[in-house]
Amino acid sequence: MEKKLMKGNEALAEAAIRCGCKCFFGYPITPQTELSEYMAKRMNASGGVFLQAESEIAAINMVLGAASTGVRAMTSSSSPGISLKSEGISYIAGSDLPCVIINVQRGGPGLGGIQPSQADYWQATKGLGHGDFHVLVFAPSSVQEVVDMVSYAFDMADKYRMPAMLLSDGLLGQMMEPVVFPEQKSEAIEKPWAANGHKNERKHNIINSLYIEATDLENTVVERYKKYDEIKATLPDAETYMTDDAEYIITAYGATARVCKSAVNLARAEGIKAGLIRPKTLWPFPSEIIKNATENAKAILCVEMSTGQMVDDVKLAVECKKNVEFFGRTGGVIPTPAEVLAQIKKLGGIE
């Protein structure tokens, strides 16, 4: 397959179409707008549906409707828009519907800024709406990985009947990198639960998140958490880079991990034994991988484009037995490899 240069947002849209996304509902917001624009150009021609919704709220509910009928459906936005979608995401999770949601993160809170950020980690992994539930959260770090993770996100969403989020950011969305689209394997799976007309051949299907009896709701949630346990046991994933002999290990995801990899290389060039763990799944969080890979490390540095949202999960992963320090830039400022290197040196007391 030929390598193409594509923006992360456009590559994501193309990959979604290729893996059978039938419906896309979106609303313009920087820095994800190219994704909607690409869908507008390509979706209808490829037999799917593109519709610009009147709001983020409407868009996620259109996803709810389309996903209810069994088709692959997706929406995308950036941070403030994801807040608006959180109501619908909670309903989708409570109705056990699969779908894919893209967050091309920008700085917050409020209107915040439009530059790249990772300040929605808590929202994505801990509180994407009211109630007891989780969504799968995948964190790509290159345009190629954006492409690969979209189809994986759809597959896992279908398999586990739950929403999956790709936590991208303005940097990954806007940058162009070479990308190869894999030959698509069809992942069509039966969805006997879908509300798409019973054809007088079965009892009616109901897509619903309402349980008026407390014990009914409790039982439903408990069952859902058994599914989450299975996911936590099988899906956590992370890349480890030069961790085998590392004394100082950075944890970072997404675009920040790219910066940190450069910083690790700079450190190694100076003879400092640095390494990197890059979570690819943020929920489920790769705690075991982090715990094992940091066993012999002297200290851990968590680097984020936020004021420190993943760092607590890292501390829990190592059961607070290691020194875990944090370095971050926020508001849309991207840390530089030199800044991260300085933090590694500080961590090791290296002049």
Next chain:
Amino acid sequence: MAVVFERPKSLADIRLHYCPGCTHGIIHRLVCEVIDEMGIEGDTVGVCPVGCSVFAYNYFNCDMIEAPHGRAPAVATGVKRAQPDKFVFTYQGDGDLAAIGTCETVHAATRGENIVVIFVNNTIYGMTGGQMAPTTLPGQVSTTTPFGRDPKLAGFPVRVCEMLSTLDGVALAQRVAVDSVPHIREAKKAIRKAFENQRDKKGFSIVEVLSTCPTNWGLSPVDAIKRLQDEMIPYYPLGVYADKEVKF
């Protein structure tokens, strides 16, 4: 013995939870009669609201989806776009459609979304216990307008059919009532027409049904019907507000 009256096939054979004297049951029945007569139960997906008719997914035998509060037209849009050959209807109350869901309602209408909206207007929030609705009449007492709705404080009611009739995407906007046999017959005709519009891909069709809420109005069922006739119909005149060919 010949059967002259029976439960529509697409209406579930279970006890509805509605209060005595509430007219939701009549409206459910009318929708189901139309679905039966058109023979479309197996090809229909209904979307129910948050409000008194929140459990409607148990009452219609077609496939059903329970939408977040006010979002039924957006959910229905998603269903219809994904499955353009299916019949899709929403069943919504006044708070759901004309307050929290106004945006979704207006935009589904102006897109000419090829769906049917059954809008039940009883001038009150029933499920939460009688608060002011967007359609609560001036002077009407509710638990959040205990001294009567004062337009200076709470603004004016929304006349949904009149408002939507100005939009190019609306094929049918008709207000009916279920207070009397002639009106019920008229209501059924309107619902039938709305579903036929969808079959013929004509665009957005809304049927507003003036309904009663004896419990929260604090009236007997008979007096509630009388209030509908004496107070609601003058403010919300029955009739066809839009019946046009949508030129896409």
Next chain:
Amino acid sequence: MTSEILFAGFGGQGILFSGKAFAYCGLIADKEVSWLPSYGPEMRGGAANCSVCISDEPIGSPLITTPDYLVAMNIPSFDKFIGTVKPGGKAFIDSTMVDEKCERTDIDCYYVPASQLASEHNLSANVILMGKLIKETGLFTFDEIRKGLEKCIPASKAHLIDKNIEAMKIGYDYE
């Protein structure tokens, strides 16, 4: 070996195009590449810049804060970025648009009246500067440049490829 190139100027000067063309050239030369534009309201205001990394190694941060090579096509860009060029780096300045001179002695500056040459020959100033850049850096051959241009100019505008090569040669030969 990594080359970090920052193109900066006004919107409409072909800043993003220049970056994209070089990124494609890198791709054709089998290098790792990244291209990152400025975006949002600042572009509405007219300023445009883009970062292009071309490397033998996987690219870490695609955002360039200390470029090896700077192409500056207006005064605000010159003022903002000339101080960020790595010591030993090179700057390529459209001297029609920028009447200032760089005071740094640790970088090489090349002043090309690109906009003037462009209007004389009915060509694009940004591409003229690209020509000077490949002359002074040896980053790409003309063959690679042609293939790169073929990738980012749509087939319907194929006649523009020769025009761009012509512009690049003018920059290449400018002393």
